[in-house]
Amino acid sequence: MASKGSAAMLRQAQHEAQDELETMKRPTGRWGRNGPGSGALDRTISDVPLQVVYGPEDGSPGRYPYTRGIHPNGYRDRLWTMRQFAGFGTASQTNERYHFLLEHGQHGLSVAFDMPTLMGYDSDAPQARGEVGKCGVAIDSLADMEILFDGIDMGEITTSMTINGPACIALAQYVAAAEKKGIPRAKLGGTIQADILKEYIAQKEWIFPPRPHMRIIVDMIAFCTREMPKWNTISISGYHIREAGSTAAQELAFTLADGFAYVEACTAAGMDVDEFAPRLSFFFNSHIDFFEEIAKFRAARRIYARHMREKYGARNPRSWQLRFHTQTAGCSATAQQPENNIVRVAYEAMAAVLGGTQSLHTNSMDEVLALPTEKSVEIALRTQQVLAYETNVTNVVDPLGGAYFVEALTDEMERQAESYFAQIAEYGGVIEAIEAGFFQREIAEASYRYQRSIETRDRIVVGVNGFVHDVDEEAIDLLKITEATERAQARAVQDVRANRDAAAAARALEGLQAACRDPKENLMPHLIDCVNAYCTEGEIVDAMAKVYGRYTERAVL
Amino acid sequence: MDLLREFERQNPRALARAISLAEAGRGADLVRALYPRTGRAVTVGLTGPPGVGKSTLASALVREARARGKSVGVVSVDPSSPFSRGALLGDRIRLAEHFTDESVFIRSMASRGHLGGLAGATADAVLLMDAFGYDLVLIETVGVGQSEIAIAELAQTTIVALQPGSGDSIQVLKAGIMEIADVFVVNKSDHPMADQLRREIRSMMEMLHWTGWVPELVSTQALEGRGVDELVAAIERHVAYLNETGEIERRRRDAFSHQVRQLALGRLEERLDRALRAQPDDELDPYGAADRVVSQLWGE
């Protein structure tokens, strides 16, 4: 998880604002001649004219199965979005930051929550010790969400929320906060990660056992499909699977398998695939093995399109198109000679772009050591800008398509993924494979193999087991979240509990529990009732856990 | 530390250290000194193939026992550590909610390097927990092989946990584990194939001739705690049966002679190994060589 220092955030905000403005200025269509800052985007730096795409008509970009991309004109129509994710401290600290970002022209906000919020604990819970406000903002109740968006027009902006286990509660809080300002839920735009399956597989931010969690997600998707037409319902994530040590093929296969599991759960609940599929999106890792990553992205689009069309019977081309966000691999960064990470991030970012990503987060060079410095955050964003505006790799769609090596590797990724799908099917599905520890074991083995290959120097990591030199560690600026923050937030949630209508809160929680027991009921309206009664996140989770139980992992070592 | 004194003062570190000594084959003096205090605890064995939710079941049993005011010792045995001398023990994870309960003591054991075999060290651990004063000692072990059957013989009541829809569970039934079970548990009882498994267990039971106790069949969904009270009731009925019929004495004798046998075997094996190493390198046939070394051993 990336967290940004406060000074760094200010700087980053300026860059994001700048980027947003430039995106807005850009004309649609073949923006080559008048493109920002270059004027030569349909020709090389030496004036050689360039087509938008090379190769046969058959299988060209923008056509099923989309191996070469989902847009016929690639980045000429629309550059990827440079989306850097951030958040810290209390709701009012983060709110201040959001105002700053918006004043400088940014249209989208990205909320990073702290660990207790992500795990369903209130800030005064014993489990929250030392963690409040550390990796993101603490949101205990609707009161915090109201502060977070105080003075912000929630009907105008879009918001991305990176939260999974309690995603349904965060969404309810977001809807309630907007509606208290008179903004109807139908006007709200944004994305919520809400991908619980990869939590059991890799990131471990779960609350309930898998089956009830799936029901919650289906309820969320059904609710958004019906009532929030501008909301992206889920971001199916391989990033964390890769960070946990998987191979590229495992990341690809497990993520797509998760995606298909959501599709199956929704159709089993009676939804039409074309109703919800166009608003599913993906989130991948871009690791250091350049061509393998590009092949992975290409294979992902092809496999997804085929399964969606052939297996799930989707008819709307939008349902066949895999859209994805990418983040460079945190696990490829090294604590030794951290400046080298700039170079790694640049290659990884280029792989993501050559693979056709829709948006990109570039890591800062020193995230492996601590919260990044202002300078390193700036370099991370500049890396994307150099890529977008100087290298000209955006000129031609899928420039590596047709290369023997890349096509063969793409086929191999697909073959390995299909073989994993078959193994998962033998278990009876994703949930059964999770319960049997299949994914966890595969990942643990891959990650140990990788580590061993570094120990034995079969694989060289510059500065770690090769080209090592001893240098004094540089001092780093750190963002310190003080214990005072934790105490203040704990007091705030206690105040919320003391000052609300206790009877109304109890009634709302009872209604929620009854809905949890009734599979025909959609949970979302009941969750919105609970947050409106100022039930805290911890209380809502406890109430649901009384029905669903809490998940504990089977030891997979 | 003066181990015996600390043990008597109910210092859990002393119990922990005592089990370590037993594992290293150095527990004899301690067990001797503490043996008169054993025999009070109810000992329950829990076994079954991997993945049936045994640890979850163990955790639920501990919770139920604690709710009834009983203190619990758990020996969690992992006999599956095939490489070097190292082992990776993760069965505690499911028991995490009991880690800070002073009336619960959990010990993980690996399989290698135990003089007198794994069962020998496990037996010592059970005796030590019994002597320390735990009301219930739960012996949990993964797998379906001989070592589990040996461990089961340590317990007064043996629970065999199985799960629906798994080939392993059927294999276990066929592998002669019927004879050691006092209580069968079909865990994950909400699985669509749970009924089928229950039928298979019943039909296999019908093929055997039972005298005295007939194994009970209980269904649980341990993750949600369902059926665990029935499991406890079944255990209690079995314990009552053992006490009423005097069978308990036979079980204790069995456990005792089992342990004696293990210890004796361990010592014999050691002497045998020594004697084998000392054999001259002549051209005897294997039968002749075996006769010679055995007669040397008896003559020692």
Next chain:
Amino acid sequence: MADRPLRIVIAKAGLDGHDRGAKVIARALRDAGMEVIYTGLFQTPEQIVQTAIQEDADGIGLSILSGAHMTLFPLVVEQLRGQDAADIVFFGGGTIPAEDAKRLKELGVREIFTPGAPLQEIIDFVERECGKRRALVG
């Protein structure tokens, strides 16, 4: 080494679920011949220390990547002292800045390993320090 393998508790404290490092270390120590007891995720300092005591562990390795290290490491040290178990070798790892690592070592954490630390270095440390402890307590 003594007549039984070293026993090491590998623990994850706090709310972060990033167990890749902890699992790699656990496997490496196992392959080096140790008995490794893995506690699973989300353990409190109290749970970790109780586990180490009941398992008669020679060492505790704690991994934290959530930024809560300055809260949780000192709590484990405090618990070990309170339980008269400060002889257990307590070491840790995670994204821990050098100045924090220094403070933690002053407080009684024996060593802090940061990302990229070679496995062999960690194995050597555990064998050396826990071996010394074993020689003392038997």
